[in-house]
Amino acid sequence: xxxxxxxxxxxxxxxxxxxxxxxxYAVDHATSGEAADHMLAAQTYDAVILDIGLPKLDGYEVLxxxxxxxxxxxxxxxxxxxALEDRVRGLDLGADDYLTKPYDLPELEAxxxxxxxxxxxxxxxxxxRGDLMLDTAGRRATIKGVPLxxxxxxxxxxxxxxxxxxxxxxxxxxxxxxxxxxxxxGANAIEVYVHRLRKKLEPxxxxxxxxxxxxxxxxxxxxx
Amino acid sequence: xxxxxxxxRNQLLLWVxxxxxxxxxxxxxxxxxxxxxxxNLNYDRALLDTxxxxxxxxxxxxxxxxxDLPQPVIEMLISGERGRxxxxxxxxxxxxxxxxxxxxxxPESAQSDRVTYYDAVYRNEKIRAVALRVPVRPGSxxxxxxxxxxxxxxxxxxxxxQILLKMIAPQAILVxxxxxxxxxxxxxxxxxxxxxRGQIESRSDLDLxxxxxxxxxxxxxxxxxxxNDLLLRLTATLAGQRRFIADAxxxxxxxxxxxxxxxxxxxRQVRDEPARATLQQLYTAADHAGHLVSQLLTLARAEPxxxxxxxxxPVDLAALARETTMEWVPRALARGIDLGFDSTxxxxxxxxxxxxIRGLLNNLIDNAIRYTPQDGKVTVRVLMVEHSPAxxxxxxxxxxxxxxxxxxxxxxxxxxxxxxxxxxxxLAIVREIAEGHGATVEVLSGSExxxxxxxxxFRPAR
Numbered sequence: 001x002x003x004x005x006x007x008x009x010x011x012x013x014x015x016x017x018x019x020x021x022x023x024x025y026a027v028d029h030a031t032s033g034e035a036a037d038h039m040l041a042a043q044t045y046d047a048v049i050l051d052i053g054l055p056k057l058d059g060y061e062v063l064x065x066x067x068x069x070x071x072x073x074x075x076x077x078x079x080x081x082x083a084l085e086d087r088v089r090g091l092d093l094g095a096d097d098y099l100t101k102p103y104d105l106p107e108l109e110a111x112x113x114x115x116x117x118x119x120x121x122x123x124x125x126x127x128x129r130g131d132l133m134l135d136t137a138g139r140r141a142t143i144k145g146v147p148l149x150x151x152x153x154x155x156x157x158x159x160x161x162x163x164x165x166x167x168x169x170x171x172x173x174x175x176x177x178x179x180x181x182x183x184x185x186g187a188n189a190i191e192v193y194v195h196r197l198r199k200k201l202e203p204x205x206x207x208x209x210x211x212x213x214x215x216x217x218x219x220x221x222x223x224x
Numbered sequence: 225x226x227x228x229x230x231x232x233r234n235q236l237l238l239w240v241x242x243x244x245x246x247x248x249x250x251x252x253x254x255x256x257x258x259x260x261x262x263x264n265l266n267y268d269r270a271l272l273d274t275x276x277x278x279x280x281x282x283x284x285x286x287x288x289x290x291x292d293l294p295q296p297v298i299e300m301l302i303s304g305e306r307g308r309x310x311x312x313x314x315x316x317x318x319x320x321x322x323x324x325x326x327x328x329x330x331p332e333s334a335q336s337d338r339v340t341y342y343d344a345v346y347r348n349e350k351i352r353a354v355a356l357r358v359p360v361r362p363g364s365x366x367x368x369x370x371x372x373x374x375x376x377x378x379x380x381x382x383x384x385x386q387i388l389l390k391m392i393a394p395q396a397i398l399v400x401x402x403x404x405x406x407x408x409x410x411x412x413x414x415x416x417x418x419x420x421r422g423q424i425e426s427r428s429d430l431d432l433x434x435x436x437x438x439x440x441x442x443x444x445x446x447x448x449x450x451x452n453d454l455l456l457r458l459t460a461t462l463a464g465q466r467r468f469i470a471d472a473x474x475x476x477x478x479x480x481x482x483x484x485x486x487x488x489x490x491x492r493q494v495r496d497e498p499a500r501a502t503l504q505q506l507y508t509a510a511d512h513a514g515h516l517v518s519q520l521l522t523l524a525r526a527e528p529x530x531x532x533x534x535x536x537x538p539v540d541l542a543a544l545a546r547e548t549t550m551e552w553v554p555r556a557l558a559r560g561i562d563l564g565f566d567s568t569x570x571x572x573x574x575x576x577x578x579x580x581i582r583g584l585l586n587n588l589i590d591n592a593i594r595y596t597p598q599d600g601k602v603t604v605r606v607l608m609v610e611h612s613p614a615x616x617x618x619x620x621x622x623x624x625x626x627x628x629x630x631x632x633x634x635x636x637x638x639x640x641x642x643x644x645x646x647x648x649x650x651l652a653i654v655r656e657i658a659e660g661h662g663a664t665v666e667v668l669s670g671s672e673x674x675x676x677x678x679x680x681x682f683r684p685a686r
Contacts, residue, residue, distance in 0.1 A: 009478045015485025022492070053478075080477040102481035102514035105488040168550040211553050212564025212603070214546065219557075 001116060002026045002043075006036040006062065007051045007078065016049065019105050020112070033057025040066050044073070047115045049108075051078045052090065060093055067094040074115040076108075127162040129218065132204040134162050143204040153178055154197045157190070161208065161218040170215035233410040240406045244399045252392050259387040263380050264352070268341055271354040274301070274309060275373040279358035282313070282369055289315050289360065289369060291322050310346060310353075310374040316360060316367025327372055330355035334370065343377065350377035416444050432459045469524040473517045480517065483510040512647065519649040522583045526656045538685055539581055541613050542572040542606040548582055549604045552589045560598040563589070567606040572613045574682035576661045584657040587650040588617040588678055596621035596675070612681040620675040629667040654680070 003025045007013040010031070017027050028045070030036035033054040040048070040062070048066075052059035063075055077090045077098040090098050096118065097111050127134040134141045136159060141148040150158065160169055160177045171190050178185045178193075194216055198208045207219040283292045291313055293301075301309045312323035327346060334340035334355040341354050353374035360366040416439065423435050434452035437445055487507040494500055549565045556563035574581075585604070592602040596619040605616040624632055624639065631637050633655040636648040658665045658680050668677040 009482055012478055012482035012485055015482055015489055018489045019485065022489075053474075080474040101477040102484050102510070102517075105485055166554055168553045170546075170550070209557070211550075212562065213567070214550055214553065214565045217553060217557070 001046045002028070003112070004028045004030060004036065004039060004043075004045045004048045006030045006033070006048065006054065006059065008032060008054050009051075015105075016108070019109065023109060025112075033059065033062045036062050037065055040071065040073075041069065046073070047112055048073055048075045049078060049112065050075055050095070052086070053080055060089065063090070063093045063095060074118060076111055076115055078103075127159070127165075129162060129165060129206050130204060132162075132201065132206050134158060143201075148200060150197070150200065151193075153185075153193050154200070157193050157197055158201075161216060165218045168211050168214050168217050173215070232414065233407065236410050237403060237406050241399070241403045244402055248392070248395055248399050251395060252388070255388050255391045256384070259384040259391070260380075263384045263387065267352065267375065267380050267383075268354065271309075271341075271352070271373050271375060272339060272356065274311075275354050275356040275371045278311060278313065278371045278373065279356055279369070282358060282360070282371075284360055289313075289321055308375075310351065310372075312372045314370045314372075316369065318370075321369070323372075327353070327374060330370070330372060344374070346374065351375065352377050352380065413441075416441050420444065420448060432462070466524045469520060473521045473524070476517050477514065480510055480514045483507075484514065516647045516649070519587075519647055519653060522580075522587075523649060523653050523656060526580055526583070526653060526660055536575040537578060539574050539576050539578050540572060541574055541581070541615060541682065542567045542569075544578060544581060545585060545604055545606050545615060548585045549589065552586075552593070556589075556593050556602065559593055560600075561593055561596055562599075562601045563593070564601070564603050565605075566603055569606065569608045569613070571608060571684075572606050573685040574613050574661075575685050576682070580657045580660065584654050584680065585615060585617075587654050588615070588680075591650045591678075592617050592619040592621070595619070600675075609679065609681050612684055614679055614681045616677055616679045618670050618675065618677040620670055620672060623669060623674055624667050624676045632667065633665070651678075654678070 001024070003020055005013060005016050005020070005027060007016060007029070008031050013029055013031070017029055020027050028039060028043070030039055034057050036048075036050070036054075037057060050059045050062060054062070059077060059079075063077070066073070066075070074096040075094065077095040078101060079086055079090065079098055080101045087098055096115055099108060099111060127136060131144045132141065133143075134155075139152075139155060141150055141155065141158060156178050157174055160174055171187050174190050174194075175185045175187070178190075194208055194210075201208065209217045209219050211217055277297055278291060278293070281292045281294065281297065283290055301311060310324045310327055312325065312327040313321040315321055328344040328351075330340055330353065331342050334342070334357070338357050339354060341352070344351055344353060351374040353372055356371045356373075357368040358371055359368045419439060420435060432455050434455055435448050437448040437452070440448050484507060487503050487510060491500060491503045491507065494503060546565055546567065549563065553563050589602065589604060596602055600620050602617065602619045605618065607614055607616065628639050632639065633651045635652040637652075638648045655665050661682060663680050663682045666679050666681075668679060669675070670677050
């Protein structure tokens with residue numbers, strides 16, 4: 001896995017490089033937009049971490065040139081500005097994600113992992129969470145390799161929860177997902193599916209937590 | 225001493241009424257003289273006529289002179305319509321003939337002039353008298369009889385006073401009317417000013433847009449224009465200041481990110497416990513600095529003049545609050561806090577800047593999570609409070625003492641001995657944003673008797 005970090009602040013760049021190298025990525029570093037542009041033209045990366053505020057050629061321009069060359073390399077933008085317009089502009093130009101400074105390293109690392117995964121498979125076929133594994137293509141789930149008996153709707157609920165692991169999923173979002181199978185699903189029905197799913201997941205150590213008035217959340221068990 | 229406030233109305237009233245009153249006084253003095261002269265002329269003529277009548281009735285029999293007064297003349301003398309006349313007739317050598325013997329003598333000049341008017345005092349009353357010299361027999365050289373006729377001056381004064389009153393009363397009314405006209409006229413003229421005052425009073429303190437000078441009269445227009453010019457300069461100054469804060473905050477973010485990243489990496493590498501403790505402190509401090517910077521940015525955005533006015537977009541409070549609360553759930557869970565949401569009303573639309581309202585709610589939730597101990601409960605609620613859509617954030621933490629409930633909104637104020645590591649800007653931002661939206665913020669006690677409940681009541685959408 002080869003990453004490019006484009007960051008002009010030497011101490012911050014040094015921190016990022018150390019962190020990502022220790023996670024076994026090969027890391028290149030550019031301190032200016034021009035250098036980054038040259039490196040991106042010459043070499044293929046698995047992901048780019050791109051600061052917006054760069055001297056001369058800014059991050060937006062680097063991104064624009066990259067996409068103009070037809071590169072599909074996932075880009076995580078780093079910005080010191082949190083104004084909505086700045087984010088929208090970055091995403092419109094083809095950034096895949098953004099982080100506002102200052103951020104926590106684990107957060108950055110998680111985003112990078114997600115980016116690379118997305119870049120590789122165009123949506124992971126296998127979602128893992130501790131002992132729990134969901135094969136979205138084969139539509140089956142296992143705990144420690146033991147197949148889990150799930151109905152199509154329970155599987156649908158699990159998929160949504162796993163895709164958004166660590167975040168809250170509302171009943172409406174679940175209902176919308178299940179609606180794809182052809183019938184209207186009420187809030188009460190969702191509660192039933194979640195209840196059954198929770199029981200079946202018990203051996204995996206992964207729990208479905210009910211968040212008052214908001215929905216459900218797949219609790220962190222094991223790493224992200 | 226209370227300072228006297230100078231009002232335009234009082235000043236105008238003073239400057240219009242004072243000269244009018246002075247004119248009125250002068251005119252009264254002149255009127256008095258005119259009235260007195262007129263009355264005197266009139267009465268003097270009557271006195272003289274009477275004297276002439278008396279003169280005509282002088283008779284001489286055997287060198288004895290007497291007045292043959294016809295009855296009507298006597299009656300007139302005693303009880304004329306102008307009251308009693310006094311009279312006396314003296315012979316050529318001053319001998320008394322008839323009438324009131326003690327009537328004061330005329331002045332010296334009366335001995336040579338035919339007719340002399342004079343004032344005197346008779347029986348303790350002021351009188352006006354005429355002395356008329358009538359020859360005993362014209363051309364005979366027998367000398368002249370001196371006839372004096374007098375009436376009481378008081379009668380004249382009364383009459384003159386009546387005339388004067390009739391003259392000055394309408395003038396007094398005129399002065400009064402002028403004062404009233406000024407009083408109301410100024411009020412009407414100043415309506416233009418009060419409409420401008422209304423414009424200024426009704427606007428939000430975030431609104432620094434120019435005043436409407438359209439309806440203002442030519443005299444007030446320059447004032448409005450000057451005010452608008454000031455507002456414009458103020459906007460520029462504030463914008464400059466805000467830009468500086470924003471730029472400074474943005475510039476700070478990169479080095480803070482660097483400190484955080486480096487201390488996190490060091491924490492992963494270092495095994496020595498005391499060193500790890502120090503690194504952890506370093507990381508925490510950097511984290512605080514980062515939080516502070518974000519708060520400053522929100523504050524800079526919420527402050528007056530950040531936009532022309534707060535952008536009044538329709539905002540669905542319930543949807544916004546639900547979404548924002550969802551984002552906070554992972555952080556709340558990490559702190560062992562049960563964060564929930566509750567919305568009981570379908571009518572939750574208000575108007576405002578969604579970014580700022582989100583900032584407001586972020587700060588309320590952040591505060592609640594920070595100051596509520598582990599296993600605590602925080603609830604975000606959207607409801608109607610007396611026709612106003614309201615946001616509530618309730619926790620079952622230590623609560624806020626009554627005497628602190630106003631102070632917690634001050635910038636950088638922190639409740640003494642409170643736990644948590646907030647920077648003291650959170651609630652200041654909440655209030656700033658609320659005020660900009662015409663919303664009210666109150667701190668209440670939690671519904672279960674413990675904890676605090678902060679309620680923000682918004683204006684309903686028009």
